[in-house]
Amino acid sequence: MENLKLRKTIRKYQQKDIPADLLNDLLESACRASTVGNMQTYSVVVTRDAGRKAKLAPAHFNQPMVQSAPVVLTFCIDLNRFSKWCRQRHAEPGYNNFEWFVTGAIDALLVAQTFCVAAEEHGLGICYLGTTTYNPHLIVEALELPELVFPIATVTVGWPDENPPQVDRLPLEAVVHEEVYRDYTPEMIDRLYAYKESLPENQQYVVENAKDNLAQVFTDVRYTKKDAEAMSELLWDTMKKQGF
């Protein structure tokens, strides 16, 4: 498990396929993750076809990994399959609501992450695409997702063709609280973010974007309030359109 500590996100892949047997083996392991009531309220769509990847790419702002990775996996909340089973047994399902949207997301994400850990253990490299929740409507369309199915995480997978340096993390004390949440004083914030702010690559971003500090690069350039509000609305609308 020492590998977990050394892991890195991989965005460049060799032009080499992932055998179907290996992929299925990894997915079998992933499906052993915990799931609420053993209901498995998730589905995984496997994209290998170049044409389908080209359809998916705009949903992910054309990040090159979508088309260069041999396999793209879209992990979805899925209350469709379970509800169909219920109806077919004259049982009335009540899973088209916010509670089950969240529950399905939990189920799907535990499977996604177990897949990633297993894949990395086999020497594969992975990258999560945060864009999945930005353009869910485009993914619904590209993958023909029916009602009660919703994309929550996309992972590109392949054999690594790069060896980037490991990125920083906050010190553990920044994210772990003993017994109760201990809110952050200004002094704690300064101390916990000092290392991140000191990194040359982060200082470079500040200069390139003509900002005063790294936090402003996040709020004014990378993840703005305006974008987040538009995406919140789109996410909510797509959730409703998918029947939740």
Next chain:
Amino acid sequence: MENLKLRKTIRKYQQKDIPADLLNDLLESACRASTVGNMQTYSVVVTRDAGRKAKLAPAHFNQPMVQSAPVVLTFCIDLNRFSKWCRQRHAEPGYNNFEWFVTGAIDALLVAQTFCVAAEEHGLGICYLGTTTYNPHLIVEALELPELVFPIATVTVGWPDENPPQVDRLPLEAVVHEEVYRDYTPEMIDRLYAYKESLPENQQYVVENAKDNLAQVFTDVRYTKKDAEAMSELLWDTMKKQGF
């Protein structure tokens, strides 16, 4: 990684503590999980104190694991820390919305599941408590979670004191779709759920609950529409109260 395929949820634990060094080591590994924009929009609250566990227990419908496990971990969406850092740097954060609630949930769940895989690899047993999203308001109170912090998954951890049989899963073809989502025909539903329906323990649940079939045990007893609708409202209200 063969262990991933053999894993089981563990609900009974030995009366034996988890050393702080081991727990921190597992949490360090967990924090290497992917995180959107390297923003780490999560926190973990570690509960070891018996009094605090007693406060948490009702939120989890008094499931015995909460008080019998040496450690209870509550994984939270956390946009508070990041927003505080932004404000302190005169950057205006825009993370109090639905998009970032979902993004924070993704971040927190990838960390939670990486923790679980690492813990099991070290011989520990874990159990996810699905009750976390049923009574989030009680957890907010018990763990003193401030605005922009929201509990999304609870895991009990300890040294196993039971060796239960492994539970069933649907066949892999039930949850994996090639290229596009291939919706389920009635014949597929029958075939994919046949094994689950045939299991003696599941047939026993049908008899005990005086239902016609297993699906009705889910819809009429375990996870009813009425409960889900009430919980959806509570989840939504708590999300709003926490400032999202």
